[in-house]
Amino acid sequence: MTLRRLLSLALPLLALAAAQASAAPLSSAEILAQSSASDWRTPDPDNLLLMRLPGGPVLIELAPAFAPQHVANIKKLARERYYDGLAVVRVQDNYVAQWGDPNAEAEDPAKRRPMIEGKPQLPGEFSRPIAGLDLSPLPDGDVYAPGVGYYQGFPVASSRKLGRAWLAHCYGMVGAGRGDTADSGSGAELYAVIGHSPRHLDRNVTLVGRVLQGMEHLASLPRGHGPLGFYLPDEAPTPIRSLQKVSELPAEERPALEVLRTDTATWKAYVEARRTRREDWFLEPTGRIELCNVPAPVRAAAR
Amino acid sequence: MTLRRLLSLALPLLALAAAQASAAPLSSAEILAQSSASDWRTPDPDNLLLMRLPGGPVLIELAPAFAPQHVANIKKLARERYYDGLAVVRVQDNYVAQWGDPNAEAEDPAKRRPMIEGKPQLPGEFSRPIAGLDLSPLPDGDVYAPGVGYYQGFPVASSRKLGRAWLAHCYGMVGAGRGDTADSGSGAELYAVIGHSPRHLDRNVTLVGRVLQGMEHLASLPRGHGPLGFYLPDEAPTPIRSLQKVSELPAEERPALEVLRTDTATWKAYVEARRTRREDWFLEPTGRIELCNVPAPVRAAAR
Numbered sequence: 001m002t003l004r005r006l007l008s009l010a011l012p013l014l015a016l017a018a019a020q021a022s023a024a025p026l027s028s029a030e031i032l033a034q035s036s037a038s039d040w041r042t043p044d045p046d047n048l049l050l051m052r053l054p055g056g057p058v059l060i061e062l063a064p065a066f067a068p069q070h071v072a073n074i075k076k077l078a079r080e081r082y083y084d085g086l087a088v089v090r091v092q093d094n095y096v097a098q099w100g101d102p103n104a105e106a107e108d109p110a111k112r113r114p115m116i117e118g119k120p121q122l123p124g125e126f127s128r129p130i131a132g133l134d135l136s137p138l139p140d141g142d143v144y145a146p147g148v149g150y151y152q153g154f155p156v157a158s159s160r161k162l163g164r165a166w167l168a169h170c171y172g173m174v175g176a177g178r179g180d181t182a183d184s185g186s187g188a189e190l191y192a193v194i195g196h197s198p199r200h201l202d203r204n205v206t207l208v209g210r211v212l213q214g215m216e217h218l219a220s221l222p223r224g225h226g227p228l229g230f231y232l233p234d235e236a237p238t239p240i241r242s243l244q245k246v247s248e249l250p251a252e253e254r255p256a257l258e259v260l261r262t263d264t265a266t267w268k269a270y271v272e273a274r275r276t277r278r279e280d281w282f283l284e285p286t287g288r289i290e291l292c293n294v295p296a297p298v299r300a301a302a303r
Numbered sequence: 304m305t306l307r308r309l310l311s312l313a314l315p316l317l318a319l320a321a322a323q324a325s326a327a328p329l330s331s332a333e334i335l336a337q338s339s340a341s342d343w344r345t346p347d348p349d350n351l352l353l354m355r356l357p358g359g360p361v362l363i364e365l366a367p368a369f370a371p372q373h374v375a376n377i378k379k380l381a382r383e384r385y386y387d388g389l390a391v392v393r394v395q396d397n398y399v400a401q402w403g404d405p406n407a408e409a410e411d412p413a414k415r416r417p418m419i420e421g422k423p424q425l426p427g428e429f430s431r432p433i434a435g436l437d438l439s440p441l442p443d444g445d446v447y448a449p450g451v452g453y454y455q456g457f458p459v460a461s462s463r464k465l466g467r468a469w470l471a472h473c474y475g476m477v478g479a480g481r482g483d484t485a486d487s488g489s490g491a492e493l494y495a496v497i498g499h500s501p502r503h504l505d506r507n508v509t510l511v512g513r514v515l516q517g518m519e520h521l522a523s524l525p526r527g528h529g530p531l532g533f534y535l536p537d538e539a540p541t542p543i544r545s546l547q548k549v550s551e552l553p554a555e556e557r558p559a560l561e562v563l564r565t566d567t568a569t570w571k572a573y574v575e576a577r578r579t580r581r582e583d584w585f586l587e588p589t590g591r592i593e594l595c596n597v598p599a600p601v602r603a604a605a606r
Contacts, residue, residue: 093519094474094598126587140446143593171397171499180583195522196474196595197499200580203587216396216526219498223519277503280483284429284506290446292499295397 028273040258048246058214074187087237092229094195104188105179124182127166150262153296167207170292331576343561351549361517377490390540395532397498407491408482427485430469453565456599470510473595
């Protein structure tokens with residue numbers, strides 16, 4: 001057999017092997033590494049809050065598609081520097097860190113921190129019509145809701161029967177505390193989920209956004225030892241140095257980051273790679289994925 | 304109408320009202336308050352580990368019913384004070400805090416911390432036969448497993464088809480780190496879940512127990528900024544002052560606590576009260592409960 005003949009046999013085999021290798025499913029890290037610029041979006045700086053804590057900055061993306069009135073109010077409060085000098089007043093292990101005015105729902109308005117343009121009470125925005133939301137669904141169901149998926153990086157639960165969709169209490173989600181009535185919240189008190197996702201809070205309280213960066217600065221705070229994790233008088237709350245909209249920061253102080261889009265083929269591939277793990281370490285690839293176990297990735301953007 | 308006649312009419316009404324009041328479903332806190340001594344169990348001090356960190360003690364209950372070899376090995380290591388002076392070397396936000404020998408899987412045994420009676424490698428104990436486990440099932444399904452329930456306070460997933468049951472990676476569960484092969488773990492490295500429950504790890508790694516008290520001393524540690532949340536050289540790991548079996552502590556240093564039994568009518572009522580919330584604050588009682596959202600309560604016991 002001539003060399004030429006040998007090569008003519010071998011080359012297609014080599015090509016096949018290469019094709020098989022390239023068809024090997026990618027890990028989630030590889031999918032992100034191979035993503036294109038159009039797979040990422042730059043959040044609107046008018047929907048970004050930067051909260052400066054002593055431990056570092058916390059960056060929150062607001063979700064006006066789900067809580068338009070609360071988001072508008074929180075933006076007003078940020079603009080009037082309502083939160084500056086308030087504190088993280090409650091850190092309950094495996095539950096939430098909460099900040100803002102602890103007297104926001106006091107019956108006596110004189111006890112509340114005064115607002116200028118902000119409103120002290122808003123109707124609950126616990127769910128919204130499912131119509132108009134182009135959700136990227138997840139395939140494996142959910143214990144709490146008939147449907148689950150993602151919208152612009154936010155975890156969403158839904159019910160076609162009810163015709164409603166709502167943000168889900170996953171790790172890092174931010175909500176507006178309220179009293180016992182639906183219309184007693186305003187954004188004057190905010191909380192972030194710092195433990196296993198307390199999905200029983202879904203549709204009970206208004207979620208307003210998601211922490212994109214700096215969760216560790218909330219989740220690693222000392223726990224409070226009063227009821228519900230509120231700090232006791234001898235436990236120092238963590239002061240909020242400032243809380244502002246990113247659009248109102250000087251250009252050089254604006255964080256530059258991108259969030260993986262959740263309406264793309266890349267997102268679908270990413271979900272699938274988290275669902276069926278391809279890293280060598282995994283012996284049982286699972287083949288299932290749960291809503292709060294696939295947070296939308298965030299990366300630093302070139303300025 | 305005589306007073307006697309009025310009373311004869313009113314008393315049954317009062318009795319009915321009282322009966323209705325007592326039939327009102329109790330909240331989970333009320334169920335615990337009304338529980339009897341026999342609803343609680345005292346963990347075997349031979350299955351309890353006390354890890355002393357600078358922030359405070361962490362108390363872990365081991366689960367020999369699920370990982371007998373790892374539990375036996377960890378007890379030997381605790382007895383030989385293997386962990387003392389090692390450190391928490393990895394804290395990855397929304398994932399795990401990990402402690403022990405970071406070189407436990409080094410190919411060169413000289414790099415590993417020497418063991419006396421402990422074994423440096425054990426077969427993975429990723430699941431066990433479902434037979435012989437009297438599980439208290441949960442009613443609302445699970446994204447990751449066909450069946451879920453509780454056994455002696457531990458969250459358990461199961462498959463009748465496979466005939467297997469396994470501990471689930473809920474918040475506060477403790478596992479034995481391993482390398483890329485199933486038999487590369489030993490308990491020389493341990494981790495606890497500090498974020499949303501990473502259930503994709505189920506059946507991939509050996510879970511050995513659950514933190515009963517002191518989770519905050521792990522979950523509030525500073526996050527590491529190296530790959531996978533390992534501390535960088537300039538980040539100080541948190542030293543382990545000691546890690547011992549409670550049965551080997553002097554009597555006066557032994558923590559006194561009880562865990563709610565999960566094989567009782569009280570547990571069923573507790574689950575139902577967490578499933579359908581009865582506190583005034585809840586407007587939408589949910590009517591669903593997920594495995595990792597109903598950790599078995601722990602309370603201080605009278606000495």
